Amino acid sequence: MAAMKLAIVDLEPFRLGDEAARKRVARAFGEAFETTGFAVIVGHGVPETLAGGLYEAVTDFFLEPYDTKAAYTPPEQTKGRGYLPVGIESVAKTLSGETPPDLCEALVFTAPHRENAAGARPNIWPAEPARLAGLIRDWTREMVALTGHLMQLSALALDLPEDHFAQAYRDPSLVLRFVNYPDQETPPRPGQMRYGEHHDYGALTILRQDSAPGGLEIKDRDGVWKEAGVVPDSFVINVGDLMARWTNNRWRSTLHRVSNPDRGLTGSTRRLSLVAFTGPNEHAEVACLPSCADAEHPALFEPVKAGDYIRAKLDASMQLSTGR
Numbered sequence: 001m002a003a004m005k006l007a008i009v010d011l012e013p014f015r016l017g018d019e020a021a022r023k024r025v026a027r028a029f030g031e032a033f034e035t036t037g038f039a040v041i042v043g044h045g046v047p048e049t050l051a052g053g054l055y056e057a058v059t060d061f062f063l064e065p066y067d068t069k070a071a072y073t074p075p076e077q078t079k080g081r082g083y084l085p086v087g088i089e090s091v092a093k094t095l096s097g098e099t100p101p102d103l104c105e106a107l108v109f110t111a112p113h114r115e116n117a118a119g120a121r122p123n124i125w126p127a128e129p130a131r132l133a134g135l136i137r138d139w140t141r142e143m144v145a146l147t148g149h150l151m152q153l154s155a156l157a158l159d160l161p162e163d164h165f166a167q168a169y170r171d172p173s174l175v176l177r178f179v180n181y182p183d184q185e186t187p188p189r190p191g192q193m194r195y196g197e198h199h200d201y202g203a204l205t206i207l208r209q210d211s212a213p214g215g216l217e218i219k220d221r222d223g224v225w226k227e228a229g230v231v232p233d234s235f236v237i238n239v240g241d242l243m244a245r246w247t248n249n250r251w252r253s254t255l256h257r258v259s260n261p262d263r264g265l266t267g268s269t270r271r272l273s274l275v276a277f278t279g280p281n282e283h284a285e286v287a288c289l290p291s292c293a294d295a296e297h298p299a300l301f302e303p304v305k306a307g308d309y310i311r312a313k314l315d316a317s318m319q320l321s322t323g324r
């Protein structure tokens, strides 16, 4: 399979440079989202020791016996928190009717940055490995900070004042989804994938992937699936539906999926991803940005409340919530 040529954007001149440097980075960032909907960022400022430590701790969690992990599965059939075993989710269902379950298991935290907020449903924190909870709390702080940088960059790239999104992101939404794609001892069923084709629902997704076989694939403008590839110590950032709506499709929410590893491979093909779905506050209204519509490009979407849009998509993706 051919590789998708993703733009690699160095954020360091944005974080540390002068105005001209910031504008340059923003231009590259925006161009990537206008063409492929994906950008690879380096120089992002997130410490590699933390990323590596979290990767190891999450790996250790998924290596625990099934019964230990299943103790963290929530009673409700939604995928907002806790341990979600293989078989619970079928993400391609958000696009088309019945599809076999995705070949992944996940550990999910919703809004871990506002755990103590009144009315928030508590996340489910695994006791083992003991270092995991602290690492996730540190990661949460990094993801919120990185989201702030990405939204400043987004505003500049969209010809808006740098703080345009500050209000909507004062108390942002955040879902952390740690995903393990196990070795496939039996062949997948027809149409079954590690993670089926889908759009992300939020504004920007931040993904740390590893280089195991059976990786991220992106559908290009001609409808051809291409491999995303892996750049060491980077994050893949992609545009979700809310950002596409905000930008009137100037930025593209692109179909992607996680493919199965070749059956001929020997040795482990296990793959681990650290995903952060970022977005504005649930109460924020997402309506066409002033710089994204004109006489030739009238607004394509009705304004939506961010939280309502996400909730509808999450409901549709649950394998067990049949009849939708």
Ligand SMILES: O=C(O)CCC(=O)C(=O)O
Pocket (backbone or CB within 6 Å): 177, 179, 195, 200, 207, 209, 215, 216, 256, 257, 258, 273, 275
């Ligand atoms: O694991 C990956 O590379 C991508 C996962 C993904 O697309 C998602 O969680 O929405």
Ligand SMILES: [Fe+2]
Pocket (backbone or CB within 6 Å): 198, 199, 200, 205, 256
């Ligand atoms: Fe995705």
